[in-house]
Amino acid sequence: MSLLLADAVTKRFAGITALDNVSIDVEADEIVGLIGPNGAGKTTFFNCLLGLLKPDGGEITFDGRDLTRVPTHRRARLGIGRTFQRIELFTGMTPREHLLVAERARRGTGALWKDVIGRGRPTAEEQERAEATLTLLGLMPVADRKVEALSLGIGRLVEVGRALMTEPSLLLLDEPSSGLDRNETSLLASTLREVQRERKMAILLVEHDVDFVRSLVSRVFVLDFGTLIAAGTTHDVFADAAVRRAYLGEMV
Amino acid sequence: MQELISAVIRGVPIGCVYALVALGFVLTYKTSGVFNLAFGAQAFVSAAVYYVLRIRHGWPIWAAFVIAVVLLGPLLGLLLDRALFRYLRTAPTVAKLVTSLGLLVAVPGIVSLLLNFGNSPAYGPTGIMYHGDVAYHFGSYALQRDQIATIVVTLLAAIGLTAIFRFTAIGLRMRAVVESPRMTELAGVNADRVGAVSWMLSSFFAGLAGVLLAPLFPQLSSENYFLLIVAAIAAAAFASLTSLPMAFLGGLLLGIVNQILTVKLPTDSILAQGLRPSLPFVALFLLLVLWPGLKNRREVTDPLAGVDPPPPGFAADERSVALTRATHVFGALVALGFTWWILTQADSFWLALFTQAVVFSVIFLSITVINGMAGQISLCQATFAAIGALATAQLANNFGMSVLATMVIGAVLAAAVGALLALPALRLGGIFLALATLAFALFFENVMVKFSWVSGGRVPPTVPRPVIGSINFNSDKNFFLLSVVVLAIVSVVVIFVRSGTTGRYLDALRSSEVAASSIGINPARARITAFALSAGIAGLGGGLLAIQEKFANYQADFSVVFGLFWVVLVVSIGARTVEGAIQGGFGLKIFPELILLRLLHVSSTWQFIVFGLGAIAYAKNPEGTLEAGKRKSLNFIQRLLDKRAGRASPDDQPVATLDLPPTEPASAVGSEA
Ligand SMILES: Nc1ncnc2c1ncn2[C@@H]1O[C@H](COP(=O)(O)OP(=O)(O)OP(=O)(O)O)[C@@H](O)[C@H]1O
Ligand SMILES: [Mg+2]
Numbered sequence: 001m002s003l004l005l006a007d008a009v010t011k012r013f014a015g016i017t018a019l020d021n022v023s024i025d026v027e028a029d030e031i032v033g034l035i036g037p038n039g040a041g042k043t044t045f046f047n048c049l050l051g052l053l054k055p056d057g058g059e060i061t062f063d064g065r066d067l068t069r070v071p072t073h074r075r076a077r078l079g080i081g082r083t084f085q086r087i088e089l090f091t092g093m094t095p096r097e098h099l100l101v102a103e104r105a106r107r108g109t110g111a112l113w114k115d116v117i118g119r120g121r122p123t124a125e126e127q128e129r130a131e132a133t134l135t136l137l138g139l140m141p142v143a144d145r146k147v148e149a150l151s152l153g154i155g156r157l158v159e160v161g162r163a164l165m166t167e168p169s170l171l172l173l174d175e176p177s178s179g180l181d182r183n184e185t186s187l188l189a190s191t192l193r194e195v196q197r198e199r200k201m202a203i204l205l206v207e208h209d210v211d212f213v214r215s216l217v218s219r220v221f222v223l224d225f226g227t228l229i230a231a232g233t234t235h236d237v238f239a240d241a242a243v244r245r246a247y248l249g250e251m252v
Numbered sequence: 253m254q255e256l257i258s259a260v261i262r263g264v265p266i267g268c269v270y271a272l273v274a275l276g277f278v279l280t281y282k283t284s285g286v287f288n289l290a291f292g293a294q295a296f297v298s299a300a301v302y303y304v305l306r307i308r309h310g311w312p313i314w315a316a317f318v319i320a321v322v323l324l325g326p327l328l329g330l331l332l333d334r335a336l337f338r339y340l341r342t343a344p345t346v347a348k349l350v351t352s353l354g355l356l357v358a359v360p361g362i363v364s365l366l367l368n369f370g371n372s373p374a375y376g377p378t379g380i381m382y383h384g385d386v387a388y389h390f391g392s393y394a395l396q397r398d399q400i401a402t403i404v405v406t407l408l409a410a411i412g413l414t415a416i417f418r419f420t421a422i423g424l425r426m427r428a429v430v431e432s433p434r435m436t437e438l439a440g441v442n443a444d445r446v447g448a449v450s451w452m453l454s455s456f457f458a459g460l461a462g463v464l465l466a467p468l469f470p471q472l473s474s475e476n477y478f479l480l481i482v483a484a485i486a487a488a489a490f491a492s493l494t495s496l497p498m499a500f501l502g503g504l505l506l507g508i509v510n511q512i513l514t515v516k517l518p519t520d521s522i523l524a525q526g527l528r529p530s531l532p533f534v535a536l537f538l539l540l541v542l543w544p545g546l547k548n549r550r551e552v553t554d555p556l557a558g559v560d561p562p563p564p565g566f567a568a569d570e571r572s573v574a575l576t577r578a579t580h581v582f583g584a585l586v587a588l589g590f591t592w593w594i595l596t597q598a599d600s601f602w603l604a605l606f607t608q609a610v611v612f613s614v615i616f617l618s619i620t621v622i623n624g625m626a627g628q629i630s631l632c633q634a635t636f637a638a639i640g641a642l643a644t645a646q647l648a649n650n651f652g653m654s655v656l657a658t659m660v661i662g663a664v665l666a667a668a669v670g671a672l673l674a675l676p677a678l679r680l681g682g683i684f685l686a687l688a689t690l691a692f693a694l695f696f697e698n699v700m701v702k703f704s705w706v707s708g709g710r711v712p713p714t715v716p717r718p719v720i721g722s723i724n725f726n727s728d729k730n731f732f733l734l735s736v737v738v739l740a741i742v743s744v745v746v747i748f749v750r751s752g753t754t755g756r757y758l759d760a761l762r763s764s765e766v767a768a769s770s771i772g773i774n775p776a777r778a779r780i781t782a783f784a785l786s787a788g789i790a791g792l793g794g795g796l797l798a799i800q801e802k803f804a805n806y807q808a809d810f811s812v813v814f815g816l817f818w819v820v821l822v823v824s825i826g827a828r829t830v831e832g833a834i835q836g837g838f839g840l841k842i843f844p845e846l847i848l849l850r851l852l853h854v855s856s857t858w859q860f861i862v863f864g865l866g867a868i869a870y871a872k873n874p875e876g877t878l879e880a881g882k883r884k885s886l887n888f889i890q891r892l893l894d895k896r897a898g899r900a901s902p903d904d905q906p907v908a909t910l911d912l913p914p915t916e917p918a919s920a921v922g923s924e925a
Contacts (some may be wrong), residue, residue: 052766076772088767090760101756105772110753112781116745120752159767166771 001064003028003202004049004170009058011044018044020226021058024204026170031196031203033213033234036223042206043085045223046172050082051075063169077108081168083159085175085206089147095158096143099130102165130165136198137161137191153184157191164195170202177209189215214238258393259515260508265399266468267507268406269461273480274487274503275413276457278496281488283426283450284337286348287683289481290355291458294332296477298325298459299466300363303377313380321459329455333448336868341447345683346629350823351868353629357820358864360474361857369472377466380405385467402464409460410500413453422449475813482694485687486536506535533698537691540677540684583831591736595729603728604800605841610735611800613837614742615793616822617830622786623819624828625750626779627762629686632673632693633790634815636666638806639696640791642706645713645804656718659795663788670787674780693812701806712805715798731800738796742789743830754781817860824866839863 004026011019018041026032034042047053049060051072060067067075090098100122104110107126114120122130134140137157142150147158156176163171176192177185189212196203207213213220213234220237222230230243237243273291280288288294302320305311311319332355340348363369379398387394416423426446462477469476483506490502510531594606615637622630643662648655677688701707717725725731749755757778760768765775798804821840826832844859852858 050770052769071774072766072769073772073774076770082770084767084770088764088770090763090767092763093759097756101760101773102771104753104756108772110757112749112754112785115749115752115754118744118748118752120748120754162767162771 002026003063004204005061006045006049007059007061009045009048009055009060011041011048011053011055017226019048019055022223022226022228023058024221024228024231026202026204028169028202029196029200030219031205031217033217033220034204034206034223035208035210035213035220039225040223041226042223043174046082046174046206049075049172050080076166077106079167079169080172081163081166081170082172083156083163083174083176085178087152087155087159089155089158091148092146094144094146095139095150095154095161096130096134098147098158098162099133099165100126102162103129106166133161133164136195137164152179153181153188156180156188160192160195164199167199168201170204173203173205173207175206175208177207177212185209185212192216210238254392255515256512259511261393261395262399263508263511264504265395265402265507266510267504268402269465269480269503270483270487270507271500271503272406272409272457272461272464273484274491274499275410275496276454276461277481277484278488278491278493278499279450279457280337280454281493284333284341284447285345286337286340286352287345287485287687288454289349289352290332290359291454291484292477292480293356293359293474294325294328294455294458295462295465295480296360296472296474297328297363297462299377299462299472299477300367300369302463303466303472304367306378313382317380317463321456321463325456325459326452327455328459329451329453330448332455333451337451338444338447346627346686349629349683349686350820353631353816354820354824354864354867356478356864357817357867358861361860361864363474365855365857365861375471377469377472379467380463398467405460405464409457413496416453422446426450478813479694482533482536482691486533486539489536489539489687506531509535533691533694537688537695540688540691591733594732600728603732605845607728607732607735607800608797609838609841610732610739611793611797611837612840613834614735614739614796615790616818616833616836616840617742617746618786618788618790618793619819619822619827619836620746620830620833621749621782621789623823624826624832625755626758626782626786628779628783629819630689630783630786631686631812631816631819632689632696633786633818634810634812635693635696636670636787636790637794637797637815638701638804638810639666639669640794641715641798641804641810642708642713642806643791644795644798645708645715646705648715649713654718655716655795655799656720659792659799662795663792666791666794667784667788671780671784673787674783690812693815697806697812707806708804712803712808715802715804717799717802725799735796735800738792739834742792743834746789746830749785754778754785758782817863820867821863824863824869 002025004024006022006024008021008023009019010017010021022041022045024032024034024045034045036042044053048055049067051067051070062075062078062080065078067078070078090101093101103126104122110120131140131143134143137160139154139157139161142154147155150158160171160173160176173192177188180188192203193216203216205213205217217234219232220230220234221228222237222240222243230237230240232240273295277288277291280286298320301324302316305316305319306313336351336355337348340351343351379401381397381401383397385396385398387396388400417427422445426449461480465477465480466472483503487499487502487506490505491498513531594603598606615633618633618636619630622628622633640659640662643665644655644658647653647658647661653661673689673692674685677685707713717731719725723730725734757768757773760771760773761775761778769775794810797809801809818836818840822833822836825836825839840859
């Protein structure tokens with residue numbers, strides 16, 4: 001039984017079919033790549049997985065559960081975490097605060113009456129867990145700076161950390177290396193590998209950087225203009241002629 | 253049947269006025285994105301000038317009409333666009349809304365000062381026809397000359413607008429903008445000129461509606477005109493905020509249905525008395541919540557498109573710990589000294605006034621919660637306060653409960669009503685929440701207040717002062733202390749909530765709703781919580797006010813228009829901090845009495861002008877003038893301190909930001925990680 005099973009997902013926007021019968025499966029604890037040229041529909045697919053967009057057709061099953069009627073915030077609680085291509089951080093908060101909010105959301109222990117009597121602040125245990133993740137991602141030195149003052153690379157790590165706090169069994173990463181330089185990218189790759197080893201989760205990775213993908217994943221799906229044109233092990237897919245034409249052609 | 257037809261006929265003229273208003277409203281909404289709540293105020297300006305020229309100076313109709321409507325209308329629109337809305341084109345919707353709210357409060361004040369309406373009330377406004385009330389009979393149906401004129405003028409205006417859209421260059425461009433604002437921006441249409449012209453046209457329509465409507469009222473007052481906007485928004489919602497012909501039709505229908513209801517409902521029933529005048533609000537509320545054209549608006553927009561930009565951090569967060577402690581000590585000393593002065597020196601007049609200032613500070617903290625924390629605009633805070641006040645009175649009178657207990661019950665009741673109201677409205681998002689709350693407030697005022705079990709009928713219900721053991725709160729000094737204690741408790745609660753789960757969730761939601769829901773935060777639940785808390789605080793403050801005044805007086809304390817003024821007042825001072833709410837309370841009660849009447853010897857109407865215009869600055873300082881001023885002075889002090897310590901001030905260092913487009917390599921300030 002796959003962890004994630006997207007079956008024939010279709011999404012149309014006025015005029016264009018952004019996703020056309022896309023079927024993707026991800027097993028537990030596996031890192032899978034999703035690649036494709038600009039506008040292929042990768043981000044749209046993520047939005048459908050998380051319920052930010054409603055697919056026009058198809059079915060998404062997660063952990064044996066049909067997600068069709070599950071709202072976004074519940075999907076997060078079920079164990080789907082994500083980062084954003086266009087970074088979406090909480091302005092005015094520090095990395096530590098980002099993680100603490102996510103930790104509180106995961107526990108769901110916040111209640112208005114607790115706030116009212118002054119018991120709404122993070123507990124020692126929550127602080128500890130946030131620090132563990134900050135340390136894992138190497139964010140401790142910047143933990144108490146406002147995110148607006150941090151670099152994009154750090155911002156992406158904060159997004160990863162925020163998603164990790166919800167203890168996802170599936171982590172969706174949308175182009176985590178875009179906008180990063182070489183050093184930052186390889187640092188990110190090794191951090192992700194370490195995160196995956198330590199926290200045990202499946203990762204679905206959208207990326208343009210081919211080396212980055214190869215260094216991390218075992219299987220790849222290729223999207224082009226909303227249709228799945230190839231799927232298989234990394235080695236097979238990158239050898240595939242159609243893939244090279246559609247996607248790598250411009251890069252090789 | 254005949255009765256029905258004559259009702260329809262009588263409905264047409266008023267429907268025509270609604271249609272004019274709806275046209276003007278949709279026009280500016282579509283071209284500049286402004287939900288112009290001040291539309292009624294603009295109508296009032298033309299009506300007032302027309303009245304003064306016609307009645308006070310005895311001008312002929314045509315001359316007064318040309319000056320008041322044909323010239324003044326477009327001129328006012330041009331002024332508003334050039335001086336104000338032009339700069340707000342890309343501002344967040346809430347900022348635009350607050351700006352028009354500020355105008356709504358300030359403009360009637362300015363008019364009545366300039367035209368001396370305070371000294372000689374404007375009785376018996378007349379229409380645009382001589383002998384306007386003479387009726388012509390068509391078979392068994394009758395129409396007055398004024399009504400006929402209204403229909404003719406409306407038709408001419410509609411034909412004129414169509415002609416402009418069809419045959420002039422600027423009209424074609426305007427139509428393009430109205431039909432698809434985004435497309436035309438890409439095509440490089442000069443949005444500036446289109447904006448100016450549509451404001452002029454819209455304002456002309458407002459003036460026309462204002463003058464045509466005047467004879468329906470015994471007296472010219474800005475409040476009557478304020479209600480116009482409700483009809484306009486209802487008609488606009490009917491048109492899904494897009495189509496001009498549909499808006500016209502919606503206005504017309506609203507007028508006709510209104511008349512039919514008058515005839516069909518039994519005249520003596522409270523339902524008829526309540527429902528007829530409140531039809532526009534009921535229609536508006538139902539349309540907002542149920543109309544499919546609006547329901548889909550969220551789905552079609554890009555889910556990842558930015559929401560309103562989150563506010564900057566608190567000024568207080570930016571200063572050093574020592575400075576924070578110093579200001580806290582200073583603040584506590586001021587509060588203590590002030591309390592001492594009131595308890596020992598003040599006479600009963602000032603004691604009552606200051607007690608009310610404290611009570612209003614409690615009410616205003618509800619605005620801190622809903623606007624400052626949740627980033628939403630609610631226009632029915634006065635209604636929540638009224639629910640608290642009336643429940644306090646009615647329960648204490650009818651069931652003999654202790655007023656302190658009924659005050660708490662009133663607060664809980666207000667919170668429950670708030671949650672129920674937010675449930676359908678929040679799904680619609682910021683601007684529609686504001687409108688739904690406005691519709692609710694007007695519904696409460698025009699329907700619920702008429703029931704004697706709600707408001708006690710004609711005579712406001714009395715409220716006893718509580719007695720706890722040996723402490724008798726009939727003593728005004730004791731009651732003052734009680735109010736201060738309540739204010740302190742509510743302030744602490746607001747601060748706790750802001751730094752607790754709810755506050756953090758709301759902060760996250762304001763920055764990025766998608767990111768917040770991606771970590772499992774339920775947006776609707778967080779917002780409903782904030783809304784209910786805010787309503788509860790308003791209800792508590794309302795109850796306290798009723799106990800202080802010994803009456804729960806809806807008309808005198810809680811009418812919709814006051815509620816709008818409260819929002820404007822608090823927002824213009826600063827809705828994000830507890831101090832802002834407290835200064836708002838004192839601004840409401842002490843400022844007019846002490847500064848305006850005693851020091852400057854001017855009319856208290858000035859308070860509407862001062863705070864109304866203050867709210868207009870919201871777009872520039874969304875945190876309010878207080879917080880902006882504090883930041884400035886703090887930066888100054890901090891720099892002085894830093895200089896003395898020989899450090900460079902933080903302002904001098906370049907700061908890399910995350911606002912860069914993702915493809916750009918970001919400069920690495922935090923790269924020591
Ligand atoms: N909300 C939307 N409304 C209309 N069209 C959209 C929307 N979101 C995406 N699209 C369109 O759907 C197609 C797929 O877009 P998507 O963002 O999913 O591509 P992508 O694979 O993530 O590309 P990139 O590599 O540039 O991030 C594009 O043609 C895009 O213009
Ligand atoms: Mg994308």
